[in-house]
Structures are given as C-alpha cells and as structure tokens.
Amino acid sequence: MATRKETPSTPTAPMASTSPGATLDSPVKQIQIEGLVVLKMIKHYQEEGQGSEVVQGVLLGLVVEDRLEITNCFPFPQHTEDDADFDEVQYQMEMMRSLRHVNIDHLHVGWYQSTYYGSFVSRALLDSQFSYQHAIEESVVLIYDPIKTAQGSLSLKAYRLTPKLMEICKEKDFSAEGLKKALIGFEHMFEEVPIVIENSHLINVLMWELEEKCTVADKHELLNLSSSNHLEKSLQLLMDRVDDMSQDIVKYNTYSRNLSKQQQQKHQYIQRRQQENAQRQTRGETPLPEEDVSKMFKPPQPPPRMDTLLIAGQINNYCQNVKEFTSQNLGKLFMAEALQGHNS
Amino acid sequence: MHLIVNHMYYSLLLCVFSYSVASVCNANSNAAGDMSVYGPVVKIHPVVLASIGDSYERRNEGASRVIGTLLGTIDKHSVEVTNCFSVPHNESEDEVAVDMEFAKNMYELHKRVSPSEVIVGWYATGFEITEHSVLIHEYYSREATNPIHLTMDTALQSGKMNIRAYLSAQMGVLGKTVGVMFTPLSVKYKYYDTERIGIDLLERTRDAPNTTNGLTSDLCQVGGAAGRVQDMLATVLTYIEDVLSGKQTADNSVGRYLMDLVNKVPKITAEDFETMLNSNINDLLMVTYLSNLTQAQIALNEKIVVL
Numbered sequence: 193m194a195t196r197k198e199t200p201s202t203p204t205a206p207m208a209s210t211s212p213g214a215t216l217d218s219p220v221k222q223i224q225i226e227g228l229v230v231l232k233m234i235k236h237y238q239e240e241g242q243g244s245e246v247v248q249g250v251l252l253g254l255v256v257e258d259r260l261e262i263t264n265c266f267p268f269p270q271h272t273e274d275d276a277d278f279d280e281v282q283y284q285m286e287m288m289r290s291l292r293h294v295n296i297d298h299l300h301v302g303w304y305q306s307t308y309y310g311s312f313v314s315r316a317l318l319d320s321q322f323s324y325q326h327a328i329e330e331s332v333v334l335i336y337d338p339i340k341t342a343q344g345s346l347s348l349k350a351y352r353l354t355p356k357l358m359e360i361c362k363e364k365d366f367s368a369e370g371l372k373k374a375l376i377g378f379e380h381m382f383e384e385v386p387i388v389i390e391n392s393h394l395i396n397v398l399m400w401e402l403e404e405k406c407t408v409a410d411k412h413e414l415l416n417l418s419s420s421n422h423l424e425k426s427l428q429l430l431m432d433r434v435d436d437m438s439q440d441i442v443k444y445n446t447y448s449r450n451l452s453k454q455q456q457q458k459h460q461y462i463q464r465r466q467q468e469n470a471q472r473q474t475r476g477e478t479p480l481p482e483e484d485v486s487k488m489f490k491p492p493q494p495p496p497r498m499d500t501l502l503i504a505g506q507i508n509n510y511c512q513n514v515k516e517f518t519s520q521n522l523g524k525l526f527m528a529e530a531l532q533g534h535n536s
Numbered sequence: 537m538h539l540i541v542n543h544m545y546y547s548l549l550l551c552v553f554s555y556s557v558a559s560v561c562n563a564n565s566n567a568a569g570d571m572s573v574y575g576p577v578v579k580i581h582p583v584v585l586a587s588i589g590d591s592y593e594r595r596n597e598g599a600s601r602v603i604g605t606l607l608g609t610i611d612k613h614s615v616e617v618t619n620c621f622s623v624p625h626n627e628s629e630d631e632v633a634v635d636m637e638f639a640k641n642m643y644e645l646h647k648r649v650s651p652s653e654v655i656v657g658w659y660a661t662g663f664e665i666t667e668h669s670v671l672i673h674e675y676y677s678r679e680a681t682n683p684i685h686l687t688m689d690t691a692l693q694s695g696k697m698n699i700r701a702y703l704s705a706q707m708g709v710l711g712k713t714v715g716v717m718f719t720p721l722s723v724k725y726k727y728y729d730t731e732r733i734g735i736d737l738l739e740r741t742r743d744a745p746n747t748t749n750g751l752t753s754d755l756c757q758v759g760g761a762a763g764r765v766q767d768m769l770a771t772v773l774t775y776i777e778d779v780l781s782g783k784q785t786a787d788n789s790v791g792r793y794l795m796d797l798v799n800k801v802p803k804i805t806a807e808d809f810e811t812m813l814n815s816n817i818n819d820l821l822m823v824t825y826l827s828n829l830t831q832a833q834i835a836l837n838e839k840i841v842v843l
Contacts, residue, residue: 227738228590231583231731235618238728239650264590269648283648290642293635294622295594341730345757346737377838391738394589394690399739401697402582402725414761419816423823434830441837497841504834511827518820523758525816531801532809
C-alpha cells in the first residue's frame, strides 16, 4: 500500500553559484556521515524495498558546532495491511532505548528515505520534514537514490526546508496571497546541505582488509553506455507531472476567470443600483437600501497553491536529474568514439 | 538496436579488461591460502563488519571486548550474515553475564523490519576464544541451530584484523569429559552491487589525509572512472612491455585474456559508427533541450501567477 509519495523539493539554494556551505543561513552547514550509515541504508533498500516502494528510517547522531554528524541509523518497517495496530512511536522508543544501552547516540537528528527516479517531492515528505524540523532545529532528510547508485556512484542528498517555507507551514496559509507575501518560488523550498563521508580509523583498517581479501571484480557500471531504459522512465514520470501541472493551471485559469466575471457582475449590480436610486430620487421615492454586495456575490475559493508549488518543484528535480544523466552519457559516448577512432 | 550492440560490447569489453588486469596483478603473487574446511561457507556483508567495528569503538569503560548477535539467512551450504546488533555483557575473571532480555528484544524489533532474517550466530571482538565464549555459545545454541561464532580482532594484535568464523563441535570421550572444539570455517565476503559501489566510495574517503571526502557529481564521476580505466591500461601496458623485453615470462592464460580484450572492440565501419554515435547524441541533446524547456516553462508559470 506504499504509495509513491511526491514531495516538493528544490535542491539548490537560490545562491547556487557560490559554494553551498558558505551561504546557507541555517544552523547546519555540513553533514558528516559515517560509512556505517551509508552501508545500512543501502542494505535496507536492497533487502526490503523493491520496485517503486520507498523505505524509510531514522537517523541518529549529534550536532557539533555547525556540523551535523550522523553516526547511526535504524530502519522503519514497511506499512502493511495486517499490521494495522503497529505502533510506530513505540517501536521507535524501544529501539532508541535499546541502542542507548550499547552506547550508540540516541539523539534523533533526522530521517532517510529512498526514492524512485527522484520522485520524492510530495506533501507527505513536506509534512514529515516540517514536523521534524519544528521539533529539532537541525534535522535533515537524506534522500538515497538506489537506481542512480546502481548506475555507478552513490547518490545521497541531504535536504532541509528553507526558513521561509517553515514560516508558511507554521501559518498553514497556503493560499496564493500567502505565498506571494513570502516570495516563495519552487526553487526556494528546499535547501541542499553538502555531505561529507567520514570514517574512523578502525573502519579504515577494515576497508583495507576487505580490499585485500575481496576478489569481486570491478564492474564499471559507471561506464555503461545504455541509456534508453533510464531515460524512458524518467521522461514518463516527467510527462505525468507535467500533465498534473497543466490540470492545475487549467483550474487556476477557471478560478481567475470566475473571479473576474464576478467582479464584473458586482460592478454592474452596483451601477444599476445607483442608477435606480438616482431615478427614484428624481421621482421623489425613497431610495432602495444599500444591500451588502459582498454577501450576494460570494467570491469563489482560490485554489490552493501548495500543490502547484510541489509539482513545480518535482518537475524541476526530474529535469535536473535528466540533464545530469544526459551530460554523463554524452561524455561516455565521446569516450567510445575515441576508443573506436584508435582502432579503425 | 544500435544501442544494444553498443552496450553489450562495451560492457563485455570492460569485464574482460578488468579480469585480465586482475590476472596480470596476480601473475606473480599467490592467493592467500584458505584452510581446508568442512561445514558451511560463511558469507559476510560489509555492513556487519562495520557495525562490529563501530560497537567496539563504543564499548563501555573497562570492557575488553564486545559481543553481539548475528542475523542472516541459512542456505544448504552457506550461511549469509546480513545484519548484526551488539548485546551488552559483563565479563570478569570467573563469570560472564549477558543481557539476554535485551538480545531477545532487539531481535524482535529487527524482525519487524526484515522478517526473513534469523539468528545465525554471534560475534565477539578479540583474538582468542576464551572459556566464556563457550558459555555464550551454549546460550546461542538454544536460539539457533548450529550457531556460527565470528571473531574479529579489532585490537589488531597480529597487525591484521583476523576475521574468522567457527562452528562448535563436541569432542572428548563419551561419558567422561566432554568438551567443545571450535572448528574454523571459510569466510567469504558477499556484496550487493550497490553495496560494492558504496564501499568504493568509502575506500576513496580513506585515502584523503583528514579522512573526509565529499560526494562528487556529474562529469567528475565519469572522469574518475575513465581515469581508473586508464590506470588499468597502464598496468597492462607495462606488463606487456616487460614480457616483450624478456623481464617477465609470458603467461599463456593472460595472453589469451589480452587477445580477448583486443578482439572485443567491435569492428564497425566508420560510417556505421558515425550514424550510431550521431543518433545517440541527437537523442540525448533532444532530451536536454526538452528538460530545459520544461524548466523555463514552470519558472515562467510561477512568475505569471505571482503577478
């Protein structure tokens, strides 16, 4: 029953030209992850999440100056129908209590989620991240993209809500005026925090040993030339989102048309009233009472702008991913050409 | 169909390539000898070892080693260890106390997430197997049939992290003193594809002086991969030159790999290759154009709405 959640995400902060760490005005400027967390996330998705289901889990760690250090994590079970009485909070509490016994950091600092082709910008993610960030100032959401990782390089991104978006979520004011006031565009919703992977020396020794002992040959997926499958799926998702977007636009257009029609009707009514009153005065009759115009013409409900924002953010994300993918493939094609050139 | 041809040939090419490089590197060195063993093969995932190392670093004051439970799946001939958690315990000269409640609890919690994992054994850090280990092993025999005992020398006593697995066997004279002997098992490492890519990244972080590294993106990755292939090419070339100049004796199997390698580059006429290349590039450029267009469209849409 795990629906593919869509969340709005705008990975780049507005000042993306300068180095990301220096210009974020949030309490967390950098994320430091231990290798263990990375491995655990990979394993969790590999074993428990297949296809387009998302897997989620909790991140544990601590805050050091302006860095957020993530030292451990534990997964959340999937929601299944027969587990209706499963208490998430209880599971979490028990897990954290147990981990505390073995001296693992038990401070909740965020959560992670896997994504399917980059489609994580959704209302659910926004709500979850908002509640996390509201409770714990420095929390982040780590998005792990397993399909991109399988293509050759680990794809892990950390996001936080921008302060502007936090304000809006607090006020729960999602109308067009509210968003206009805060000047939020789909690019200003999320900010990406740079990630650094750090390992203790003992783990480094372990890495050396593993490299020595392990005889798995490198597979070089990164240099794989086939691209059509991935491109097809990405474009399919993009098309779906664009369809949603166009529906949304149509809704907004009808709304604004209705609004302007109503305004016209209001004006006409007022004018007619005034004319009539003027006529009556000339004839010497009492003028008709001024009726409350606003009650007669109830303004139509403005459609919520939040969904549009989410969809726009998601489309933006898809486009970024597609562009990254195509640029990589272009590079690979030119390499293949060079290889062929030498041999022909 | 051109794309499929491309894809097959080039990935085969790279496979054979790395294989030949590996054999070149091993041409003179012997593989580490395994002890001949009976019993199941133990396949360990790297996440387990990282977990053990981490719990060793977080041990309580005064504890010289940590123990914990191993979770995984059992096969006919092998045991695959995919997860683990540490269990608090107290060890002194003459007694050992293990928090069994805790172990049971943790196992239940873990079972919620991955219902297919069962207890397959336990681990301990340290070099030797002590008498206390026997007791703990007995406890675990009650939880799982034929538990595996894994040791990892985190104190690096012998300069290496000896990762060994054992199975217990009864020995002694029937009716009289019966003891337990731990027979070693062969240990292999199993990686999922994505795990291997994660490990590659972690390996790269350890080479940096201050043990931190950021995640690269985009073309840097392709450049990095190309650099690695170039290094491999250099190794192969030095080997060939050594053989040609007589410094090394030629190995026939390596030679065969090399011949496979050279033959794998597909022989396509220049025009056909041009057409293939151009059509691929056109596809990619079109997609880039479309995505740029879409992004411009949504940005415009937003500006108009806000007006």
